[in-house]
Amino acid sequence: xxxTVISIPVRDQEVxxxxxxxxxxxxxxxxxxxxxxxxxxxxxxxxxxxxxxILLEPAPNHFEPCKVFQNALKDAGIPWTQFDVDxxxxxxxxxxxxxxxxxxKPTEMGTVKFAVFDDTCGNNIQIVETL
Amino acid sequence: MTFYQSQLHxxxxxxxxxxxxxxxxxxxxxxxxxxxxxxxxxxxxxxxLFTSKYHLLRLFKxxxxxxxxxxxxxxxxxxSKQYLNQGMTVTDTCYAVGFESLGSFSTxxxxxxxxxxxxxxxxxxxxxxxx
Numbered sequence: 555x556x557x558t559v560i561s562i563p564v565r566d567q568e569v570x571x572x573x574x575x576x577x578x579x580x581x582x583x584x585x586x587x588x589x590x591x592x593x594x595x596x597x598x599x600x601x602x603x604x605x606x607x608i609l610l611e612p613a614p615n616h617f618e619p620c621k622v623f624q625n626a627l628k629d630a631g632i633p634w635t636q637f638d639v640d641x642x643x644x645x646x647x648x649x650x651x652x653x654x655x656x657x658x659k660p661t662e663m664g665t666v667k668f669a670v671f672d673d674t675c676g677n678n679i680q681i682v683e684t685l
Numbered sequence: 686m687t688f689y690q691s692q693l694h695x696x697x698x699x700x701x702x703x704x705x706x707x708x709x710x711x712x713x714x715x716x717x718x719x720x721x722x723x724x725x726x727x728x729x730x731x732x733x734l735f736t737s738k739y740h741l742l743r744l745f746k747x748x749x750x751x752x753x754x755x756x757x758x759x760x761x762x763x764x765s766k767q768y769l770n771q772g773m774t775v776t777d778t779c780y781a782v783g784f785e786s787l788g789s790f791s792t793x794x795x796x797x798x799x800x801x802x803x804x805x806x807x808x809x810x811x812x813x814x815x816x
Contacts (some may be wrong), residue, residue: 556799603812631687662700663693665711665748670689678689684749685711 559596561609562634563624564580564675567595569608573674577652584605592616597644599637624676631657633670633680642667642683695814709734713741717753721760721782737742757783762797765790769806778802 564570658670
Protein backbone atom coordinates (compact mmCIF):
# COMPACT_ATOMS: atom_id res chain seq x y z
CA UNK A 555 0.00 0.00 0.00
CA UNK A 556 1.13 3.52 -0.69
CA UNK A 557 0.00 6.94 0.49
CA THR A 558 -0.94 8.83 -2.66
CA VAL A 559 -3.97 11.00 -1.87
CA ILE A 560 -4.88 13.19 1.09
CA SER A 561 -8.32 14.74 0.88
CA ILE A 562 -9.35 18.22 1.93
CA PRO A 563 -13.10 18.93 2.04
CA VAL A 564 -14.07 22.11 0.20
CA ARG A 565 -17.34 23.97 -0.30
CA ASP A 566 -16.59 25.11 -3.84
CA GLN A 567 -14.07 23.23 -5.97
CA GLU A 568 -13.53 26.11 -8.38
CA VAL A 569 -12.80 28.60 -5.58
CA UNK A 570 -10.56 26.02 -3.88
CA UNK A 571 -8.71 25.27 -7.09
CA UNK A 572 -7.94 28.98 -7.54
CA UNK A 573 -6.87 29.47 -3.91
CA UNK A 574 -4.63 26.40 -3.78
CA UNK A 575 -2.97 27.08 -7.15
CA UNK A 576 -2.84 30.87 -7.41
CA UNK A 577 -2.17 31.71 -3.76
CA UNK A 578 -0.51 28.62 -2.32
CA UNK A 579 1.34 27.63 -5.50
CA UNK A 580 0.25 24.01 -5.96
CA UNK A 581 -0.31 22.68 -9.46
CA UNK A 582 -3.23 20.66 -10.81
CA UNK A 583 -2.37 17.02 -11.43
CA UNK A 584 -5.76 15.49 -12.25
CA UNK A 585 -9.06 17.13 -13.15
CA UNK A 586 -11.82 14.80 -14.32
CA UNK A 587 -15.62 15.26 -14.26
CA UNK A 588 -17.56 13.06 -11.85
CA UNK A 589 -21.11 14.08 -12.75
CA UNK A 590 -23.38 16.57 -11.03
CA UNK A 591 -20.80 19.31 -11.47
CA UNK A 592 -18.31 17.47 -9.23
CA UNK A 593 -14.71 16.81 -10.22
CA UNK A 594 -11.88 14.47 -9.25
CA UNK A 595 -9.51 17.36 -8.67
CA UNK A 596 -6.04 16.71 -7.29
CA UNK A 597 -3.03 18.95 -6.78
CA UNK A 598 0.65 18.38 -6.15
CA UNK A 599 3.46 20.46 -4.80
CA UNK A 600 5.60 22.10 -7.51
CA UNK A 601 8.73 20.81 -5.81
CA UNK A 602 7.47 17.23 -5.46
CA UNK A 603 5.29 16.47 -8.44
CA UNK A 604 5.56 12.73 -7.88
CA UNK A 605 4.65 13.16 -4.22
CA UNK A 606 1.24 12.72 -2.57
CA UNK A 607 -1.73 14.44 -4.16
CA ILE A 608 -4.23 16.68 -2.38
CA LEU A 609 -7.80 15.83 -3.33
CA LEU A 610 -10.11 18.85 -3.13
CA GLU A 611 -13.35 17.03 -2.51
CA PRO A 612 -16.81 18.59 -2.33
CA ALA A 613 -17.95 16.20 0.43
CA PRO A 614 -19.47 18.93 2.70
CA ASN A 615 -21.96 19.73 -0.06
CA HIS A 616 -23.22 16.16 -0.27
CA PHE A 617 -22.84 14.67 3.19
CA GLU A 618 -24.13 16.72 6.11
CA PRO A 619 -21.97 15.07 8.84
CA CYS A 620 -18.86 16.07 6.90
CA LYS A 621 -20.05 19.68 6.88
CA VAL A 622 -20.76 19.53 10.64
CA PHE A 623 -17.31 18.08 11.36
CA GLN A 624 -15.58 20.59 9.09
CA ASN A 625 -17.43 23.49 10.75
CA ALA A 626 -16.55 22.23 14.23
CA LEU A 627 -12.85 22.02 13.38
CA LYS A 628 -12.91 25.44 11.75
CA ASP A 629 -14.63 27.08 14.73
CA ALA A 630 -12.19 25.46 17.17
CA GLY A 631 -9.25 26.77 15.12
CA ILE A 632 -8.00 23.24 14.45
CA PRO A 633 -6.13 22.79 11.16
CA TRP A 634 -7.52 20.20 8.74
CA THR A 635 -3.99 19.40 7.61
CA GLN A 636 -0.54 20.92 7.36
CA PHE A 637 2.13 21.61 4.77
CA ASP A 638 5.88 21.81 5.27
CA VAL A 639 7.66 25.01 4.27
CA ASP A 640 11.32 26.02 4.35
CA UNK A 641 10.65 29.26 6.18
CA UNK A 642 7.38 30.07 7.95
CA UNK A 643 8.12 33.80 8.30
CA UNK A 644 8.77 34.20 4.56
CA UNK A 645 5.68 32.22 3.64
CA UNK A 646 3.59 34.21 6.14
CA UNK A 647 4.75 37.50 4.58
CA UNK A 648 4.15 36.23 1.05
CA UNK A 649 0.64 34.95 1.84
CA UNK A 650 -0.34 38.11 3.75
CA UNK A 651 0.53 40.14 0.66
CA UNK A 652 -1.90 38.10 -1.45
CA UNK A 653 -4.70 38.56 1.08
CA UNK A 654 -4.57 35.29 3.04
CA UNK A 655 -5.88 35.59 6.61
CA UNK A 656 -4.07 33.98 9.52
CA UNK A 657 -5.59 32.83 12.82
CA UNK A 658 -2.17 31.96 14.28
CA LYS A 659 0.82 34.14 13.43
CA PRO A 660 4.28 32.50 13.12
CA THR A 661 4.85 30.84 16.49
CA GLU A 662 7.80 28.84 17.73
CA MET A 663 7.05 25.73 19.73
CA GLY A 664 9.84 23.34 20.63
CA THR A 665 11.46 22.12 17.46
CA VAL A 666 8.96 23.67 15.03
CA LYS A 667 7.68 27.04 13.93
CA PHE A 668 4.17 27.19 12.52
CA ALA A 669 1.31 29.46 11.47
CA VAL A 670 -2.35 28.79 10.65
CA PHE A 671 -4.40 30.36 7.86
CA ASP A 672 -7.93 30.24 6.46
CA ASP A 673 -8.15 28.47 3.08
CA THR A 674 -11.48 30.28 2.30
CA CYS A 675 -13.04 26.87 1.59
CA GLY A 676 -14.00 25.93 5.16
CA ASN A 677 -10.65 24.88 6.61
CA ASN A 678 -7.77 26.05 8.74
CA ILE A 679 -4.44 24.99 7.25
CA GLN A 680 -1.16 24.95 9.14
CA ILE A 681 2.28 25.59 7.66
CA VAL A 682 5.26 24.18 9.52
CA GLU A 683 9.01 24.65 9.53
CA THR A 684 11.24 22.22 11.42
CA LEU A 685 13.82 24.01 13.52
CA MET B 686 -8.52 32.24 22.17
CA THR B 687 -9.65 29.21 20.12
CA PHE B 688 -9.65 25.65 21.46
CA TYR B 689 -6.63 24.91 19.25
CA GLN B 690 -4.64 27.84 20.63
CA SER B 691 -5.36 26.77 24.21
CA GLN B 692 -4.18 23.24 23.38
CA LEU B 693 -1.00 24.65 21.87
CA HIS B 694 -0.26 26.53 25.08
CA UNK B 695 -0.79 23.33 27.04
CA UNK B 696 1.52 21.26 24.81
CA UNK B 697 4.15 24.01 24.89
CA UNK B 698 4.28 24.08 28.67
CA UNK B 699 4.08 20.31 29.09
CA UNK B 700 6.54 19.23 26.40
CA UNK B 701 8.76 22.13 25.40
CA UNK B 702 9.67 24.02 28.56
CA UNK B 703 13.27 22.78 28.82
CA UNK B 704 15.18 25.38 26.81
CA UNK B 705 18.60 23.78 27.36
CA UNK B 706 17.45 20.44 25.96
CA UNK B 707 15.89 22.17 22.97
CA UNK B 708 19.10 24.07 22.33
CA UNK B 709 21.05 20.81 22.37
CA UNK B 710 18.79 18.86 20.00
CA UNK B 711 18.50 21.78 17.60
CA UNK B 712 22.30 21.95 17.48
CA UNK B 713 22.42 18.24 16.65
CA UNK B 714 19.81 18.63 13.90
CA UNK B 715 21.71 21.58 12.52
CA UNK B 716 24.83 19.42 12.37
CA UNK B 717 22.93 16.65 10.54
CA UNK B 718 21.43 19.16 8.09
CA UNK B 719 24.81 20.63 7.22
CA UNK B 720 27.13 17.62 7.50
CA UNK B 721 24.91 14.82 6.18
CA UNK B 722 27.76 13.66 3.90
CA UNK B 723 30.10 13.10 6.84
CA UNK B 724 30.31 10.13 9.16
CA UNK B 725 27.85 10.56 11.99
CA UNK B 726 30.24 11.00 14.88
CA UNK B 727 28.19 11.14 18.05
CA UNK B 728 31.28 10.94 20.26
CA UNK B 729 32.59 14.25 18.95
CA UNK B 730 29.15 15.80 19.06
CA UNK B 731 28.44 14.70 22.59
CA UNK B 732 31.69 16.34 23.72
CA UNK B 733 30.87 19.50 21.81
CA LEU B 734 27.36 19.66 23.26
CA PHE B 735 28.40 18.62 26.78
CA THR B 736 25.86 15.79 26.71
CA SER B 737 26.46 12.06 26.96
CA LYS B 738 26.04 10.12 23.73
CA TYR B 739 23.09 8.08 24.97
CA HIS B 740 21.33 11.07 26.47
CA LEU B 741 21.79 12.89 23.17
CA LEU B 742 20.20 9.99 21.30
CA ARG B 743 17.27 9.90 23.72
CA LEU B 744 16.75 13.65 23.56
CA PHE B 745 16.78 13.70 19.77
CA LYS B 746 14.21 10.92 19.59
CA UNK B 747 12.07 12.69 22.20
CA UNK B 748 11.93 15.98 20.30
CA UNK B 749 12.07 14.86 16.65
CA UNK B 750 10.43 11.45 16.90
CA UNK B 751 13.33 9.79 15.09
CA UNK B 752 16.84 8.70 16.02
CA UNK B 753 19.66 10.85 14.60
CA UNK B 754 20.55 7.97 12.25
CA UNK B 755 17.01 7.74 10.89
CA UNK B 756 16.97 11.53 10.43
CA UNK B 757 20.33 11.37 8.65
CA UNK B 758 19.19 8.62 6.28
CA UNK B 759 16.07 10.61 5.35
CA UNK B 760 18.25 13.64 4.69
CA UNK B 761 20.65 11.64 2.53
CA UNK B 762 17.84 10.15 0.46
CA UNK B 763 16.28 13.59 -0.02
CA UNK B 764 19.65 15.03 -1.14
CA SER B 765 20.37 12.07 -3.41
CA LYS B 766 17.05 12.59 -5.21
CA GLN B 767 18.06 16.21 -5.77
CA TYR B 768 21.48 15.20 -7.16
CA LEU B 769 20.00 12.50 -9.40
CA ASN B 770 17.50 15.03 -10.75
CA GLN B 771 20.39 17.35 -11.56
CA GLY B 772 22.03 14.60 -13.63
CA MET B 773 24.75 13.42 -11.25
CA THR B 774 25.71 9.77 -11.78
CA VAL B 775 24.49 7.17 -9.29
CA THR B 776 28.04 6.48 -8.07
CA ASP B 777 28.88 10.17 -7.58
CA THR B 778 25.57 10.72 -5.82
CA CYS B 779 26.21 7.79 -3.50
CA TYR B 780 29.50 9.27 -2.27
CA ALA B 781 28.30 12.89 -2.36
CA VAL B 782 25.62 12.15 0.23
CA GLY B 783 27.92 10.18 2.50
CA PHE B 784 27.40 6.49 1.70
CA GLU B 785 30.49 4.32 1.63
CA SER B 786 29.19 1.62 -0.67
CA LEU B 787 27.04 1.66 -3.74
CA GLY B 788 25.24 -1.46 -2.57
CA SER B 789 24.03 0.02 0.72
CA PHE B 790 23.00 3.25 -1.04
CA SER B 791 21.02 1.44 -3.74
CA THR B 792 19.34 -0.87 -1.24
CA UNK B 793 18.27 1.97 1.02
CA UNK B 794 17.18 4.15 -1.91
CA UNK B 795 15.01 1.34 -3.29
CA UNK B 796 13.48 0.58 0.09
CA UNK B 797 12.56 4.26 0.56
CA UNK B 798 11.37 5.15 -2.93
CA UNK B 799 10.38 1.81 -4.44
CA UNK B 800 12.86 2.32 -7.30
CA UNK B 801 16.58 1.89 -7.83
CA UNK B 802 18.53 5.17 -8.13
CA UNK B 803 19.04 4.53 -11.87
CA UNK B 804 15.33 3.81 -12.45
CA UNK B 805 14.39 6.89 -10.43
CA UNK B 806 16.72 9.07 -12.50
CA UNK B 807 15.41 7.63 -15.79
CA UNK B 808 11.84 8.29 -14.73
CA UNK B 809 12.61 11.89 -13.75
CA UNK B 810 14.34 12.57 -17.06
CA UNK B 811 11.53 11.11 -19.15
CA UNK B 812 9.05 13.19 -17.15
CA UNK B 813 11.07 16.34 -17.88
CA UNK B 814 11.11 15.48 -21.60
CA UNK B 815 7.31 15.25 -21.59
CA UNK B 816 6.85 18.65 -19.94
